[in-house]
Amino acid sequence: MPFVEGLRCRECARSYPAEALHVCEWCFGPLEVVYDYEAITASTSRQRIAAGPRTIWRYADLLPAGAEGAVDLGAGMTPLLRADRLGAELGLSDLWVKNDTVNPTGSFKDRVVSVALTRARELGFKVAACASTGNLANSVAAHAARAGMRSVVCIPADLEVPKVVSTGVFGGYLVALNGNYDDVNRLCAELASEYPTWAFVNVNVRSYYAEGSKTLAFEVAEQLGWRAPDHVVVPIASGSQLTKIAKGFRELHKVGLLDDEPHVRISGAQAAGCSPVADAFASGADFVKPVKPTGIAKSLAIGNPADGGYALDEVRRSGGAIGAVTDEEIVEGIKLLARTEGVFAETAGGVTVAVLAKLAAAGVVKPNERVVAYITGNGLKTLDAVAATCGPTVTVAPNLEAFQAAVHVADWQ
Numbered sequence: 001m002p003f004v005e006g007l008r009c010r011e012c013a014r015s016y017p018a019e020a021l022h023v024c025e026w027c028f029g030p031l032e033v034v035y036d037y038e039a040i041t042a043s044t045s046r047q048r049i050a051a052g053p054r055t056i057w058r059y060a061d062l063l064p065a066g067a068e069g070a071v072d073l074g075a076g077m078t079p080l081l082r083a084d085r086l087g088a089e090l091g092l093s094d095l096w097v098k099n100d101t102v103n104p105t106g107s108f109k110d111r112v113v114s115v116a117l118t119r120a121r122e123l124g125f126k127v128a129a130c131a132s133t134g135n136l137a138n139s140v141a142a143h144a145a146r147a148g149m150r151s152v153v154c155i156p157a158d159l160e161v162p163k164v165v166s167t168g169v170f171g172g173y174l175v176a177l178n179g180n181y182d183d184v185n186r187l188c189a190e191l192a193s194e195y196p197t198w199a200f201v202n203v204n205v206r207s208y209y210a211e212g213s214k215t216l217a218f219e220v221a222e223q224l225g226w227r228a229p230d231h232v233v234v235p236i237a238s239g240s241q242l243t244k245i246a247k248g249f250r251e252l253h254k255v256g257l258l259d260d261e262p263h264v265r266i267s268g269a270q271a272a273g274c275s276p277v278a279d280a281f282a283s284g285a286d287f288v289k290p291v292k293p294t295g296i297a298k299s300l301a302i303g304n305p306a307d308g309g310y311a312l313d314e315v316r317r318s319g320g321a322i323g324a325v326t327d328e329e330i331v332e333g334i335k336l337l338a339r340t341e342g343v344f345a346e347t348a349g350g351v352t353v354a355v356l357a358k359l360a361a362a363g364v365v366k367p368n369e370r371v372v373a374y375i376t377g378n379g380l381k382t383l384d385a386v387a388a389t390c391g392p393t394v395t396v397a398p399n400l401e402a403f404q405a406a407v408h409v410a411d412w413q
Helices: 037-043 046-050 056-062 084-090 109-122 135-147 161-168 181-194 206-223 240-254 276-283 308-318 327-341 347-361 400-406
Strands: 004-009 031-035 080-082 094-099 127-131 150-156 173-177 198-200 231-235 265-271 322-325 370-375
Touching: 031 206, 037 056, 037 240, 046 056, 056 109, 056 206, 080 206, 084 094, 084 327, 084 347, 094 206, 109 135, 109 198, 109 206, 127 135, 127 181, 135 150, 135 161, 150 161, 150 181, 161 173, 173 181, 181 198, 206 240, 231 240, 231 347, 240 265, 240 308, 265 276, 265 308, 265 347, 276 308, 276 322, 308 322, 322 327, 322 347, 327 347, 347 370
Parallel strands: 094 370, 127 150, 127 198, 150 173, 231 265, 231 370, 265 322
Antiparallel strands: 004 031, 080 094
8 A cells, every 4th residue: 555644533633554443532533544645646647547457446546455466356447328318308418327337246335345355355354244235235245255255244134135135145144134224333333343353344444445436536537538527416325425426536636637626516315215414405404413214215224324424515515415305206217217328227326316307407407517427236136116117018919910909019100
């Protein structure tokens, strides 16, 4: 880690060594990785990045773990799709979709887990663990298998079946708990103290894990010809992803990879069944009040988001907004994205698209802005959300007359 100087508290700015630490012992604020940006500027370049692997590890100079020996399933360099048909429906002339549904385990979590477990191995950990609403469980189990590490994954017992199955298949220890994500997360915080030789990716190595989300900003800028977009819309669960995307754009300018200082407006998306950050934004509050999650968007169902306050600050400073949408709007968002752009998103993607539609209709997202919507998980993980409305159009006998009677092909001419 030639460019990592250590960790620093985001609240009181106390410094710590680059170890398995995540909370300040003085003020209990979260710890964040500190880099030597002058050294990175001298080392990195667009050419160096272009010559690197087509994974997140092309940006290794700006990550808190070494690319050599990385725990890597090939996360990153996912498509940035120009979404003209979706944009036409929403009245947006320059809309793009960052399609992270095609990562190795079907979500953006492969980015953060690859970084977290690479750093965990550097620190000597042999067991990978996490609390998860599903996508992180998939990714930790898969990356642990790849690395030859044991895994212990804790999930709420009511998760979608595809997410449970696609975690269990990797052979780790899968623990279902009777409670919501916040209950699971509290237990994992206790377990991290009881088992200090286990790397809980979103507890004791969270400081490194969170940095993987910056690659969502790095890739978008590179894919846009080393330019930042005007506006991004990001789903909010813990709030970490949104804050790290914002940080990522700033870092690119700091190390000379973006010529112009980015002024990216950041907007957030939540489900109405779990919208503590959106509620705080709407009320003008300076703090995020915990809620009890409900609704179909289980991957965003974090009622007490660890980085909710920081996400709120980022959105307000940038001039963005945070919206919330109902389960019905989420389903319509999933179907709208699929129908217009051929991308099948899980419920979190439906949240992003539905909130984008609301913000565009309200004029918050402007018609001529270059907008990027982050689609973070694959729809095959949440089939139940749309199954009732996405069955066969008709069922007919297997002959030409029956087909032509039911399917009015002449109307398509």
